[in-house]
Amino acid sequence: MSSSDVTSLPLSQVEREPTDSWLDIERLLDLFPGAFYICDHEGRIVRYNQGAADLWGRRPRLNDPSERFGGAVRLYRPDGSLLPHGQHPMAETLRTGAPVRNAEIVIERPDRTRILALVNINPLFNAAGAITGAINCFRDITEHRQQQEQVYNEALRSHELLSLLPAAIYMTDAQGRITFYNEAAANLWGCRPELGKSEFCGSWKLFWPDGTPLPHDECPMAMALKEKRPIRGLDAVAERPDGTRVPFLPYPTPLFDASGHLVGAVNVLVDMTERLHAEEAARRLALIVESSDDAIISTDLDGIVTSWNGGAERLYGYTAAEAIGRPVMILIPDDRPDEEPSILERIRRGERVDHYETVRRCKDGRLVDVSLTVSPIHDGAGRIIGASKIARNITDRRQAEEQQALLLREMNHRIKNLFALAIGIVSLSGRAAGAETVTDAIRERLAALARAHELTLHAAAGDGMRSTTLRALIEAILEPYREASAPGRLALDGTDLPIGGPALTGIALLMHEFATNAAKYGALSSPTGRITIRWALDGDRVTILWREHGGPPIQHPPAEEGFGSSLARSTVRQLGGALAREWSREGLVMRLSIPAERLGA
Template sequence: MAVHAAERLGNRGGAAIGEAGDDIARDRPGVPTGLFDDGGTMTGIVNLLEDVSDRAVAYEAAQRLAAIIETSADAILTKDLDSIITSWNGGTQRLFGYAAEEIIGKSVSMLVLPDRPDEEPNILTRIGAGERIEHYETTRRRKDGTLVDISLSVSPIADHSGRIMGASTIARDISERRRAEEQQHLLIREMDHRVKNLFSLASSIVSLSRRSATSMDDLASAVMSRLNALSQAHALTVPHTSTASTRLQQGTTLHRLMRSILSPYDECDGKLGSRVTIEGPDIDVASGAGNGFALLFHEFATNAAKYGALSVPGGGMDIRCEDQGATFVLTWRERGGPRIARAPDGDGFGSLLARSTVRGQLGGEIEREWKPEGLFIRLVVATDRFAG
């Protein structure tokens, strides 16, 4: 509120002084200003006193909010309705790799993948209509070209009149969650696959045992023996964090691992160890790597028992190990099984799982060749992967 000294001085200074005081007080709030008459004599002082408490509180709140945003672990940015970035906090720099000075003033579309041209316009259309967007999952490109899975929450920004002038975006990295979900889905599929295989394996074991059994007691004993061997092989695939698998905790050798898994099928006419030969150098397998190798050999043996050399009485296989220094090579050659006219169409889940295990966990390569006399597999693994 302006308090005019001219009003307290009566007629001294007159209307001209009052008018000048209004102009001065309005132009220089909070600064005392002299008033002069036509002769240059100071006749009074004009001062404007303004209550700025609310302004100071608002400024302090704004500073606090800016500090919170800047130090937030979340990526927070703002943009106008033309997708031009107007602010960029430290979390956004850590997520996408761009410093604020590199990207403020540029279009947010530089983060959007080329195959999603309509994504950003659709978001802005919804924001322009006053809509909030919660937990929108998408993929963005970082400065270094790598992709990152994110969840977006986008809110409209309005001016004092309520007109929407831009958007505030919070982005969270959900890459770890996505990987965990994919791993969970793979494990569920693997569990379903293994359960189905168990029924097939049980049937195969009963069928194999029946051929050499001379009595019901003999059959029961053979089936129980093979199921027990299969159970022991299964124990080697239990994750090493489980207290139920002390053998895997202690590690094993490659030959012992293969014999344990193949033992339910390695019998012909009552003679154990007559269908499978394992030659070449043995190698220690640490607990961390045992799960991957056990999973592979279990898959190979399952397929051989269902469709290959181990599905008929006279079939067998030869396994050869070669230590080549930096790499360890294993060849799996089936013989005497059903004649193979051609390779199967497409890859089953077992094949996909085998490739995923070899390349992902073991860092190796696997080749399959469907020869008429039986399946041939060549597995190459870096020697240091056996240490887990």
């Protein structure tokens, strides 16, 4: 029979005189491993087993009014204070009818020894529902508590070591009251909580990472004690008394004794302030890299691409998915196979490559001019593990530099031609009679040259000048070469076609080059020389025919192409046209053909 069988017996049966069967029941109850006893409704002990007598250290008299509520000599609370007889848990149950669950009480024996007992009391009722008594099942937990205290004391002995650790560490008992914290924890909290009173965490206030208040009894330490398991992966924020906040990552772990009973918990707090600052800095750097117009990539020391920003995608045409994991040699032109190995070798030595101008190949095969800066990438231990490369597209700059060089050469060439023209004008005018006539001729020709040059400059500057006609342009360019005494030297014949935009500049440059060469080597260098210029609209093209007569005989075409010829060829190509030269003995014949739509009027 179990103790529950005894509690179900009517008290009248329990109080009956012993019979043989009842004696058999009592012998069985004495074999029951636990200690229990039964009181009537007035608290008198009517039955108890051997286990109860052993815990009391005596055998109280049954039904004795002086032996009420229990057989202990004296009772104490767990904190050592005396518990009055009338406040015995048995007395409370008989008075209120409420059961008692897992109450701790200290029993003093006649020999003055004390044990700590865990008490569970159930009331007994008759058929009418009136309390007829109660049964108390209790057990000695002294050894168990000593084991708990031993575990706890061992933990306390480790406090000195924990105090020296840089990590914030604190401990609580099973109820969550703080029993220890080290200096690092006090620094993190910004205060020193009172031991044995502060619960779960020593922080002034707690918050979730999103700023929502976090009650102390819902914090990770409280969860670990409640659920009796370690809690991981929950960030929190501690607010100090001065209002500053510290983000931290807790690692609460419950502590158990040898019997598996919870005795407390230990918590390690990791200050996340520096890590969050580093992560924020990394996020900002990533945003800067991604939004940069420059191509920024990284490779390992074998030249394999490990990162690729939006600027690299825009410059080279490869997406990050297409480029990462592939050799960076996909960007190197075939005529530069040794360039990348040389750069990586310098990176391995810890060197930096600054503003190295080179050429890279895009996904579509185009070649782009870039200015390259390459720096070593170090790991946390300072070892070089890769290379960071920043490439800036300098194609426009390179083209501008080439254009500038071309313009400077052209300016130099024009100045030389102007001097040649001036000398030619003086020579031509010198054949006129009289010094005053020579002076006037020179003045008029130089003025005409200035007007033609001004027309060319306005067209080149694109300053909104209205379109002119092809005849007006040719006349302005050739005006310096006209002579009053030889009106037939220059003959112009053609439809009055409008011209403007880039074609104005291009044709002005070509006419200027043709006239300059004629003045230096061709028909205009001879007193008897003549030039005929005809133009016409032929379908969708305009053809200009330049024919020289009466100049010095041409023995053979020039052996080398000068700058003027190179400039003329480039200008014709820009106009989308074609230029053919015929070097006959009578004189040079040139045929210029350009699309009519390119006149740009």
